[in-house]
Amino acid sequence: MSSDDSESRNSSMQEERNKQSIDSESESSTQSEKQPISKINFERQVSESEYRKPTMIVETSSSKIDTYQSGSSSSSSDESDNRKENDSNSDHKKAQQKEEEVNEGEIQKDESSSSSSKDTKQKQKQKGKSDSETEKDEKCKNEESYEYETEISETDDIYHKMRANLEQRSLDVLRLQTESNTDFINNLKSAQQMLVVEDGSAFFQEILLQFQNINLNLDVGREILRTIRQLIINPQYFKVFCEYGFIYSLPYKLPAFKDEVLALISDIIDNDFAQLCDHFGDPDYFLSCIALDPYKGLSIINKYAQRCIYLIETSGSGPFDPWSVLDLLYNCAPIFLRTEYYQYYVSLVINVLHSYDTYRFYRIQNYWNLFIGCLTRVDVTILPCIYTTLCYLKDEYIRDEMEIPELPFHQMIDHIDDRLVRSAIITLLASYAQIDPLLIHDEKIIEKLIIYSRRNLKASLVLMKMAEDVNLAEKIFGNGDWLIKGMPEAVDTLRLFLLIFEHQSLREKIVENHNFVPFLNIMIKILGSAGSVALICTVIEKVELTAKLIKKMIKYRFIHTFLKLTTRQADEEKVMKHSAIIMMYSLATHGLHSEFLKYLQWINQVKDDEDLCEEASYLVVELAKDKKLAKKMVKLGFTKFYKAQLKSDSERLQTNSSIFLKKLRGHGLLKDEEEVEL
Incomplete structure (x- = not known):
């Protein structure tokens, strides 16, 4: 075969291959254009590590992700289309280059085959072979070369199709x-x-x-x-x-997606709560989402706090700073202190402060000031909860041995008149009184306590605790009007009075008060028990019974009321009778005798009681100073009884009997024979 024939045949083969390549590329592009972008072929034809092409470069910083400028959607679409076209053009060029390389190889093969054919002809001539056999061998070789080239071209087409498919899928995702x-x-x-x-x-x-x-x-x-x-x-x-x-980058400020965003944050906490640190609680992020749904926001903070506190309790610390999230409880207080959220909110605050020592140490004063400030800004229905929260915060101060802050007396005075808030305020005052009564030093709040102690038992208990201090006791006693108005329980009024009465420096002021005797009279009438009678009797024993005071006691019929009760009511312990004897003796020593003339018959009975005879003998001796009473005693047979007691085993009874008989002799009430016997 001549060289001209070989060159013409090679050029025709190349044109045919170019035509097939162009047809296959046009067919591939046509199929790609017909296939919608949404219908992505998800069956990967090659492994993920092969032919992967970077689709986007993401620039990041430590604080945020750079975002696209406006109009990025359209530009990104155009850019991706351009990249697709450029990639397809580059692939086409690569295919042509490979085909040219194959053609050059074929030409070289043809040239070598032509030269070899000449050698073969010469050899065949030498060996005597025919030209027909030589042409047949060359034709077979050319057919094998063509099949090999076709196989290479088909492999390249498959490669380009797979690559385009992968690039198309990656572009579809983005x-x-x-x-x-x-x-x-x-x-x-x-x-x-x-x-x-x-x-x-x-x-x-x-x-x-x-x-x-x-x-x-x-x-x-x-x-x-x-x-x-x-x-x-x-x-x-x-x-x-x-x-x-x-x-x-989440849409924190878009109300339509708040539920999904909060659910996503909850998932992050479940996975690794420490990721929500740094600026997560800033106004541009989670804080904005809290405003859209405060209750779910509290739930997420609660979950975060539980995970955080558990980690601190188990490991002592953590490689994170949780305060950015926990401080949302402080920063979002105006959102949470509403009727529908406040109970959940304050319980969460108290739990965090109680469980997280370091956070409590540095934040408790902030929360105290926060709740104090809220007392004048929130709905009245929330006020009881705030005062209760202050009680818990006070306990945390004590736990850390910190100085307890002063109570907000100004706000408490304004709020205590509200029936819904009163109990919480009094409870807070009671907790302070248990620590140090002097912490409750405001005179106006004391006046309020006295007023509401008439209907509130806890208020009276606070006053009792405060009365342990002499200065506070003086403030509590005030003008003494509360003695008459009383408290829910008369016994509490008496107890408070006795606590104040214990301060000797205040007794003179108490006795001179115009309500002192009426108060004693009321206590006798209302209480009427042996114990209360004994207490009142003790008070009379400890005061100076001046003529002025005795005159008041007679005026207000205190003596009559007291003796009427004690001489008519019997008790197993004989406290009533003993109290009556003590009361009459105390008054008799201050010159009051005539008031007891009608009680001589009762005294005559008591003197025969072996448990009361000694005390009665003192009273008899004192009453015998009055001649009128002494005559009555003689008629009742006192003389014979005390003559017999001169030989008693009791020295007191012997002595008092002797004195009594001498009093009678002084009044000339003994007969001559009785004087001889004496």
Whole structure:
């Protein structure tokens, strides 16, 4: 075969191969154009490590992710189309280069075959072979070479198709904004099957950028957040999501997506709560979401606090700073201190302060000031809860051995008149009184306590505790009007009086008060028990019974009331009778005798009681100073009884009997024979 024939045949073969390549490329591009972007072929034809092409470069910083400028959606679509066209052109050029290389190889093979054919002819001539046999051998060789070249071309086509398919799928994932809502959602639902971890950051950034679109479909937005929740279940995607700071790219300020955002945050806490640190509690992030749903916000803070406190209790510390989240309890207080949230809120605050020692030490004063400030700004229905919270905070101060802050007396004075708030305020005052009564030093609050002690038992208990201090006791006694108005229980009024009466420096002031005797009279009438009678009798024994005081006692019929009760009412312990004897003796020593003339018959009976005869003998001796009473005693047979007691085993009884008989002799009430006997 001549060289000219060989060259013509090679050129024709090359044109045919170029035509086939162009047809295959046009067919491939036609199929690609007909196939919708949303219908992605998810069956990977090669391993994920082969032919992977970077789809997007994500620039990050320690605080946030750089976001696209406005109009990025359209530009990104154009850029991706240009990249696709450039890639297809480059692939076409590569295919042509490979074909040219193959053609050059074929030409070289043809040249070598032609030269070899000449040698063969010469050899055949030498050996005597025919020309027909030589042409047949050359034809077979050319056919084998053509089949080999065709196989290479088909392999290149498969390679280009697979590469284009992978690039197309990767572009589809990142060009979701160009789809319709339905296609977008379908692609998102399929993301877990087709996405690889290396493309995770680009994928997260791309889908989160959708929230910058003011016309974003709500269903699409919710599906984006649900997709993220599903992806971060995988630890690798969770790591990408957190390390690249996508936590700060969530739509915190969009009310339509608050439920999905809060659910996503809850998932992050379950996975690794320490990721929610730094600026997470800033106004641009979670704080904005709390304002949209305070109750769920509290639930998330509660979950975060529980995880944080558990870690601190078990390991002592952690490689994180949880205060950014915990301080939301302080920063968002105006949101939480509403009727529907405040109980949950204050219980969470108290629990965090009680469980987290370091946080409590540095923040308790801030929370104290916070709640004090709220006393003048919140609804009245929340005030009881705030005062109760102050009680708990006071306990935490004591726990840390810190100085207890002063009570907000001004606000308490304004609020204590409200029936709903009163009990909580009095409870707070009682807790302070238990620590140091002097902590309750405000005179106006003491006046309020006295007023409400008439109906509130706890208020009277607070006053009793405060009365242990002489200065506070003097303030409590005041003008003494509370002695008459009384408290819910008369015995509490008496107890408070006795506590104040214990201070000797105040007794003169008490006795001179115009309500002193009426108070004693009221106590006798209302109480009427042996114990209360004994207490009142003790009070009379400890005061100076001046003529003025005795005159008041007679005026208000205190003596009559007291003796009427004690001489007529019997008790097993004989406390009543003993109290009557003591009362009459105390008054008799101050010159009051005539008032007891009608009680001589009762005294005559008591003197025969072996348990009371000694005390009665003192009273008899004192009353015998009055001649009128002495005559009455003689008629009642006192003389014979005390003559017999001169030989008693009791020295007191012997002595008092002798004195009594001498009193009678002084009044000339003994007969001559009786004087001889004496």
